[in-house]
Amino acid sequence: MKEKTDDILQRSSLKENPFGAPAGYFSSMQQEVMAKVSAMPHPQTQTADPAPAVTFMTYLKPALALASVFGIVFGMGYVAIKLTDVIGNKDVSAGISAPVADNTQSQEVSDAYMASILDITIEDLFATIEGGDSAIDIISPEINKETIEQYLIETGVSTSSIALLE
Amino acid sequence: MEDKEILEIFKQEGKQEFAFNLLVGKYSERLYWHIRKLTCSHEDTDDILQTVWLKIWEHLPSFREESKLYTWIYRIATNETLTFLKRKRIGAFLSLGNYEKTLENKLQSDPSFNGDKLQMALHKAIIHLPDKQRAVFNLRYFQELKYEEIAEILDTSVGALKASYHHAYQKIKAQLQEQFTD
Numbered sequence: 001m002k003e004k005t006d007d008i009l010q011r012s013s014l015k016e017n018p019f020g021a022p023a024g025y026f027s028s029m030q031q032e033v034m035a036k037v038s039a040m041p042h043p044q045t046q047t048a049d050p051a052p053a054v055t056f057m058t059y060l061k062p063a064l065a066l067a068s069v070f071g072i073v074f075g076m077g078y079v080a081i082k083l084t085d086v087i088g089n090k091d092v093s094a095g096i097s098a099p100v101a102d103n104t105q106s107q108e109v110s111d112a113y114m115a116s117i118l119d120i121t122i123e124d125l126f127a128t129i130e131g132g133d134s135a136i137d138i139i140s141p142e143i144n145k146e147t148i149e150q151y152l153i154e155t156g157v158s159t160s161s162i163a164l165l166e
Numbered sequence: 167m168e169d170k171e172i173l174e175i176f177k178q179e180g181k182q183e184f185a186f187n188l189l190v191g192k193y194s195e196r197l198y199w200h201i202r203k204l205t206c207s208h209e210d211t212d213d214i215l216q217t218v219w220l221k222i223w224e225h226l227p228s229f230r231e232e233s234k235l236y237t238w239i240y241r242i243a244t245n246e247t248l249t250f251l252k253r254k255r256i257g258a259f260l261s262l263g264n265y266e267k268t269l270e271n272k273l274q275s276d277p278s279f280n281g282d283k284l285q286m287a288l289h290k291a292i293i294h295l296p297d298k299q300r301a302v303f304n305l306r307y308f309q310e311l312k313y314e315e316i317a318e319i320l321d322t323s324v325g326a327l328k329a330s331y332h333h334a335y336q337k338i339k340a341q342l343q344e345q346f347t348d
Contacts, residue, residue, distance in 0.1 A: 007339065008284075008339060008342045008343050008346060008347065009288075009307070009335065009338065009339050009342065011284070013282070013284070013285070014284065014285060014288055015307070015308060016281075016285075017199060017308075018279055018280055018281025018282075018285045018286075018289070019199070019202055019203070019276070019278060019279055019281075020278035020279070020280060021198065021202075021208065021278065022208065022278075025208075025212075026194055026195055026198070029194060029198075029212065029215065029216070030187070030190050030191055030194060032216065033190055033194075033216055033219045033220070034183065034186075034187055034190065036216070036220060037183060037186060037219075037220070037223050038183065040220070040223065040224075042182060043182070043223060043224055043225075043226060043227045
């Protein structure tokens with residue numbers, strides 16, 4: 001049969017404990033716990049711990065720890081910069097001078113190559129043939145009039161134009 | 167005997183076991199029912215309770231009396247029980263079982279349960295709450311502890327506890343009213 005109430009949980013019977021424990025359980029459990037406790041070492045009281053002695057190392061340890069952290073951070077930064085530098089150089093030189101034997105050398109070659117493209121004029125070329133020029137010397141110190149003429153012919157410059165340059 | 171007096175005796179040289187025995191005698195029954203309502207099993211409750219007392223023995227010297235002794239004891243008991251239930255739930259999940267169903271079966275087959283149908287329905291409904299909410303509900307509904315005390319036991323804010331209890335209360339009330347009223 002169903003009962004009608006406003007709040008079923010307010011019935012006092014619901015708050016009663018419906019569970020049961022075995023007879024004599026609590027006294028036997030207490031004895032069991034105390035037997036286990038007796039077998040255990042006595043817990044230390046709060047006053048038993050003496051204050052740790054303050055030594056020179058007590059002050060030095062945090063400073064050393066901080067220094068080693070800085071060392072690790074700077075070391076990681078240095079390695080990261082070095083790595084990105086090497087990778088960057090490889091990328092730049094890859095399309096210009098292959099095979100690359102030495103990264104330092106490839107950097108020098110590529111710089112000279114870029115300079116030659118940007119700065120060298122025909123006048124420079126002839127000046128080099130006549131008197132020498134350090135910028136051209138970097139590319140090839142053996143360059144002379146014949147090789148320049150040969151190069152100009154190969155790149156499609158007409159012989160009349162070459163004659164005019166002379 | 168008051169908790170403070172027991173603690174004073176505990177601090178005296180050579181009287182630790184005597185004081186602890188007083189504490190076990192004072193709180194064992196209350197802790198047993200608190201744990202029993204969460205585990206629904208006498209055997210599990212017995213195991214947990216003994217572990218709880220050994221932990222209390224171990225850590226009582228470091229009790230700083232910043233909180234009441236009984237809330238500290240309840241806290242250890244509740245945490246130990248919640249850890250046990252969590253372990254059981256994980257075990258049931260891994261074996262593709264349902265821990266709530268297991269608890270329900272334990273409750274139904276418990277020979278020491280002597281409540282009526284309404285009480286059985288109430289305890290079944292409690293089983294289906296999340297473990298921490300069950301602890302909140304039991305501490306408030308059956309043990310009638312203050313929210314501030316429960317907050318200390320469960321290390322939660324009073325506001326969160328009130329919301330949790332209210333939610334659990336309404337849920338269980340709706341279930342029971344559906345079954346037992348017109």
